Amino acid sequence: MRLIGLTGSIGMGKSTTAAMFREHGVPVYDADAAVHDLYDVGGAAVGPVGEAFPGVVQGGAVDRELLRQRVLGDPEALKRLNAIVHPLVGQDRLGFFAEAQAKGADLVVLDIPLLYETGGDARMDAVVVVSAPARMQRERVLARPGMTPDRFDAILAQQMADAEKRARAHYVVDTGQGLDHARAQVADIVKALRDAPRREVPAGAAPVEDGAKPGH
Template identity: 70%
Template sequence: MIVVGLTGSIGMGKSTTAAMFATEGAPVYDADAEVHALYAKGGAAVAPLDEAFPGVVRDGAVDRALLSRQVVGKPDELKRLEAIVHPLVGATRAGFFEKAAAQGADIVILDIPLLFETGGEKRVDAVVVVSAPADIQRQRVLARPDMTEEKLDAILARQMADVEKRARAHFVIDTGQGLDHARDQVREVLAKLRDPAYVATLRRVEGGGEAAH
């Protein structure tokens, strides 16, 4: 089973691309969805985050907006948050892999927003980066409720630059040219990953990769 890391900066269309992979038959593990579950009432992250960041829990669940205010733009606080959440998220992957293997999946997709930032590329066989022109990215993100230029800049400051992600990827999917174009690229990626000749040469991304456009 080939493990693919899917990543991309905010507003690049990663979630839409992940859905395309799922439609094409590749099971997708959504790390952000797992975080939502961990933050929900009864979630495993609620108690430790309540202790580490007093005031972020409301009605038994972590309020992401309140938590964001305590960590955005504060590297040390962000590291403390990641030290709590990342191990919990990692623990949920075992069930996903077991289910995918039972279903006979040959390729699985790990949708991880901060793949490179957390060193996750070392634990996958190939990396797909979702990208789009910077002006389209900003337009998409600023159209979201409660998003501001300042907030967007703070988010981008803690994410690896898109140009660096592209350089380190095995594949780059450009979502700036419409859904049909992106879907065609997804199919091309899956076809290549199912090509024994390519798989034989596949190596883990360690500071560089083979970007395909």
């Protein structure tokens, strides 16, 4: 079973791309969704996060906006939070792996927003980066309820630049040219990965002009 990392900066269309992998029968692990569950009522992170950041638990669940305000721009606070959440996500991910393996999956996709920033790419067999033009990215994000230009810029400051992600990726899915174009790129990537020998990244298997860039 080969591990495929799926990542991309905010507003690039990563969730939509993840759904396209599912259309090909590839199980997708959504790290953000796992964290949402951990923060929800009864979630394993509620207690320890509440102790580390008093006041962020409201109604038995972690208020993500309050927590965001506590850690944004504070590397030490973010480090404390990650020390709580990452091991819990790791446990949840092991269950996902076991289920996928039991079903005979040949590929699994790990949808991880900060894959490069956390060094998680080192554990992947290949990494797919989702990208779009900066203007389109900004328009998408600022259309979200409650989003402001300052908040968007603060989020971008915590993420690796899109150009660097693209340079380090084995494949790039360009969502700036419509869903059909992106879906065709995903189909090419899935085929290339399934045709490749185990534990070997299929360099050059999908054409650059279709947005799937060979690895480095």
